[in-house]
Amino acid sequence: MTVTEDVTPLHETSDCRAVSAVLGRVGDKWSVLIISRLGDGTCRFNELKRMIGGISQRMLTLTLRGLERDGLVTRTVFPTVPPRVEYELTALGQSLREPVDALAAWALEHQPEIAAANRLYDQRSQSS
Amino acid sequence: MTVTEDVTPLHETSDCRAVSAVLGRVGDKWSVLIISRLGDGTCRFNELKRMIGGISQRMLTLTLRGLERDGLVTRTVFPTVPPRVEYELTALGQSLREPVDALAAWALEHQPEIAAANRLYDQRSQSS
């Protein structure tokens, strides 16, 4: 019988949306780089910009604001002239590094397999 | 003295690009959901579409192709009529679940802190 079943998409539960938000952060091109860099210690705005390299001022600002909003990074303004702003990982931000590093380790470990799969797939696509 | 220093952006090393690619996969809205669903067993195209819900045909196809290209999923076509195609996680795909689950666990565990940080941040932005 075809009664009305539960069709609530799995990804729309409260828990799943929370997980998605974090996955989005991690998937973001710049967030992880910033967190990684900040893991080595406090950093100023332009310092971050230089060390990461390739990030625009706009994206650095936006990404830092996002990280700050999620409580992963603190922003400290020193009322000097010229202004000095320091960014630092919070305990929460530090704790995120562990699972992220695990993922990075997985990526490095299996990179050869992935590259091989890519070549195989592309080669097969070629001859189609 | 200001000699020409090493300004190679950290994210442009070979290793880092490999890690980024994986982080991109994980950050992708649909990839993780598909992998998660496939973790419970083989699945057909429309089966996946229904269970995930909210994904367009186009994105399901594109995402599955990407997962297949990276060797995370296998695609098996049964030459019947109507056609029957089954998707299944590879061993590599299975192995990815571990670090991803760790990240999901982190997200769930710290969700309250993140939500609180969000509220605090938004509240402060309000009064500015």
Add this chain to the structure above:
DNA sequence: CTGTATCCCTTGGGATACTG
């Protein structure tokens, strides 16, 4: 059933210029 092809709107994000 399992896709592919198009159209088209939304979002992401770089470049540049300006401000406290």
Add this chain to the structure above:
DNA sequence: CAGTATCCCAAGGGATACAG
């Protein structure tokens, strides 16, 4: 120094129609 504001282009992704 540390941003904000604007412009603008490219990629992401849904809706729809068509095909094997």
